[in-house]
Amino acid sequence: MALTTPVSGREPRSAGGRRRKRSGLGRAGSFLNNLPQPIAVLLVVIVVLAFWQLIVAVGGVSEIILPPPLAVIEEIGVVAVQLATGGFLLGQLWLTIQEIVLGFLLASAVGFLLGLWIGQTRFGQRAVMPLFVVVEASPKIAFTPVFIAWFGFGISSKFLMAAFMSVFPVIINTAAGMSAASEDEVKLFRSMRASSWDIFWKLRIMRALPFIFAGLKIAIVSAVTGAVAAEFIGGGVGFGEQVRVAASRIALDRVFALIFYLSILGLILFGAISWAQRKFAFWDVTSITRKKEKK
Amino acid sequence: MSAGTLEGTRTVYRIEGLDHVFDAAEVHALQDIDLRILQGQVVSFIGPSGCGKSTLLTIMAGLLEPSRGTVLLNGEDVDGPPDEVGIMFQRATLLPWRTTVENVLLPIELRHGKRRTKAYRDQAEDLLQRVGLAGFERRYPGELSGGMAQRAAICRMLITEPDVLLLDEPFGALDELTRERMDLELQRIAAARDATVVLVTHSIPEAVLLSDRVYAMSARPGRISEVIDIDLPRPRTLDTMALPAFVDYTGRVRRALDRGHEDS
Numbered sequence: 001m002a003l004t005t006p007v008s009g010r011e012p013r014s015a016g017g018r019r020r021k022r023s024g025l026g027r028a029g030s031f032l033n034n035l036p037q038p039i040a041v042l043l044v045v046i047v048v049l050a051f052w053q054l055i056v057a058v059g060g061v062s063e064i065i066l067p068p069p070l071a072v073i074e075e076i077g078v079v080a081v082q083l084a085t086g087g088f089l090l091g092q093l094w095l096t097i098q099e100i101v102l103g104f105l106l107a108s109a110v111g112f113l114l115g116l117w118i119g120q121t122r123f124g125q126r127a128v129m130p131l132f133v134v135v136e137a138s139p140k141i142a143f144t145p146v147f148i149a150w151f152g153f154g155i156s157s158k159f160l161m162a163a164f165m166s167v168f169p170v171i172i173n174t175a176a177g178m179s180a181a182s183e184d185e186v187k188l189f190r191s192m193r194a195s196s197w198d199i200f201w202k203l204r205i206m207r208a209l210p211f212i213f214a215g216l217k218i219a220i221v222s223a224v225t226g227a228v229a230a231e232f233i234g235g236g237v238g239f240g241e242q243v244r245v246a247a248s249r250i251a252l253d254r255v256f257a258l259i260f261y262l263s264i265l266g267l268i269l270f271g272a273i274s275w276a277q278r279k280f281a282f283w284d285v286t287s288i289t290r291k292k293e294k295k
Numbered sequence: 296m297s298a299g300t301l302e303g304t305r306t307v308y309r310i311e312g313l314d315h316v317f318d319a320a321e322v323h324a325l326q327d328i329d330l331r332i333l334q335g336q337v338v339s340f341i342g343p344s345g346c347g348k349s350t351l352l353t354i355m356a357g358l359l360e361p362s363r364g365t366v367l368l369n370g371e372d373v374d375g376p377p378d379e380v381g382i383m384f385q386r387a388t389l390l391p392w393r394t395t396v397e398n399v400l401l402p403i404e405l406r407h408g409k410r411r412t413k414a415y416r417d418q419a420e421d422l423l424q425r426v427g428l429a430g431f432e433r434r435y436p437g438e439l440s441g442g443m444a445q446r447a448a449i450c451r452m453l454i455t456e457p458d459v460l461l462l463d464e465p466f467g468a469l470d471e472l473t474r475e476r477m478d479l480e481l482q483r484i485a486a487a488r489d490a491t492v493v494l495v496t497h498s499i500p501e502a503v504l505l506s507d508r509v510y511a512m513s514a515r516p517g518r519i520s521e522v523i524d525i526d527l528p529r530p531r532t533l534d535t536m537a538l539p540a541f542v543d544y545t546g547r548v549r550r551a552l553d554r555g556h557e558d559s
């Protein structure tokens with residue numbers, strides 16, 4: 001129903017322009033395609049939630065196995081109150097944030113330096129880079145128990161796992177970025193008698209920035225995954241641990257609510273990096289097109 | 296010396312017995328190049344693709360060491376990019392993270408550091424204005440057209456006030472009309488500063504329009520096959536291109552290139 005009303009609202013305009021005879025599907029399609037993005041997203045969310053509610057209501061699935069959306073939303077509210085009043089959960093969330101940020105920062109620093117070395121030496125490019133690409137393609141998450149075994153049940157195994165998960169995209173992207181400056185540009189700098197220092201800072205690093213940011217964006221997402229996975233297995237602390245505990249109680253509404261907040265956390269961190277990318281690599285084609293699209 | 300060069304004028308470039316082989320690719324890029332370029336002269340290198348024009352210019356710019364032979368600039372061995380030389384490549388190569396005026400100021404910044412660059416800002420804006428880029432100082436290269444970028448690159452070359460301009464197909468990517476306008480602009484700039492100009496081009500009319508002397512080259516290995524002195528009155532204009540003598544010169548250059556082509 002919601003679909004048809006606005007379509008007829010648009011009717012006078014299309015009637016004025018061209019012949020009215022268009023298939024209903026085409027009209028609905030173009031209506032959907034022309035929706036403002038936030039409203040379109042909201043629409044999809046509503047449809048998904050309605051479908052979910054329908055399954056619970058009609059499908060005969062137990063509310064324990066699949067809590068209805070309203071129950072989850074209610075639980076999100078309960079968790080929100082806890083977080084806002086500085087309850088137990090807030091402390092756990094803060095721990096997880098620390099693990100993620102610490103791991104990400106460590107991975108960024110180490111990954112950047114290693115990437116610089118690999119990208120600028122023939123040995124690094126030929127001997128080390130392929131290995132890192134192989135590790136990056138492997139299911140790194142499977143190393144979680146190893147990190148618990150090595151670094152114990154405290155916070156260090158978690159943030160190191162987060163770092164381990166996120167270091168490879170930084171290395172690989174930084175290394176790739178180091179050869180992004182064109183031969184013409186290097187020749188230009190050399191013709192102006194630039195020092196190697198200047199060629200590095202005023203050319204190579206600048207050209208590498210879009211690559212580095214692409215790596216950092218993958219890294220922050222991986223860091224969240226790494227920290228939460230380590231909390232699952234390494235027990236004791238953190239938001240991930242709370243997810244596990246809730247799941248073991250089969251309180252799935254709580255599980256979904258906690259996952260919701262972890263997603264929000266991931267989005268905020270990802271958004272921060274995207275913001276930095278648009279600020280520092282604004283000249284890069286990808287960020288330019290994004291800017292144009294907005295207008 | 297023959298027509299077009301003045302008696303007693305200072306020699307800027309002297310190249311003797313120049314040979315260059317790219318070892319890795321086993322390409323004999325240049326063979327037996329001998330030439331002398333005088334102060335204030337405009338000379339062009341023209342020839343088929345791959346005949347070593349860019350290689351020669353790169354060597355003259357001190358960016359590549361030749362396998363054999365000597366390259367003297369104002370009597371001194373060229374063993375690195377000399378201060379008095381400004382070079383412009385086929386592509387404008389502006390840095391997209393710097394505004395147009397910051398791009399123009401890049402050579403100054405690399406020479407004197409960021410702080411002392413500020414003093415040159417007026418000069419840079421003045422140059423930009425002279426090539427019709429007033430108002431674009433703070434724009435980024437992504438917002439410039441190909442021709443505008445090329446003009447900004449000219450300003451970047453000129454900001455250090457070089458006495459010698461080395462230009463590798465500077466306007467090759469531009470349309471015919473823009474190119475002619477840029478050619479005349481280049482002539483004006485060079486004449487005003489009494490600069491020596493070495494131009495690599497694929498365009499016969501461009502070579503004849505701008506040059507006092509045209510070196511026709513042939514490929515594999517790259518050699519100078521013929522030297523054609525262009526004795527046309529200056530300053531040259533678009534009307535010059537209608538002169539019978541101009542048409543005659545373009546014919547001579549074309550035949551020289553054809554002969555070079557048959558030889559190889």
Ligand SMILES: Nc1ncnc2c1ncn2[C@@H]1O[C@H](COP(=O)(O)OP(=O)(O)OP(=O)(O)O)[C@@H](O)[C@H]1O
Binds near residue numbers: 320345346347351
């Ligand atoms: N760095 C390099 N390594 C190996 N071979 C090279 C290198 N640069 C150029 N060459 C070779 O040297 C020859 C001359 O190249 P060059 O770029 O000087 O030609 P060109 O006359 O400028 O051609 P074009 O008109 O296409 O620009 C070519 O055969 C080219 O393949």
Ligand SMILES: [Mg+2]
Binds near residue numbers: 348349350463
């Ligand atoms: Mg060339």
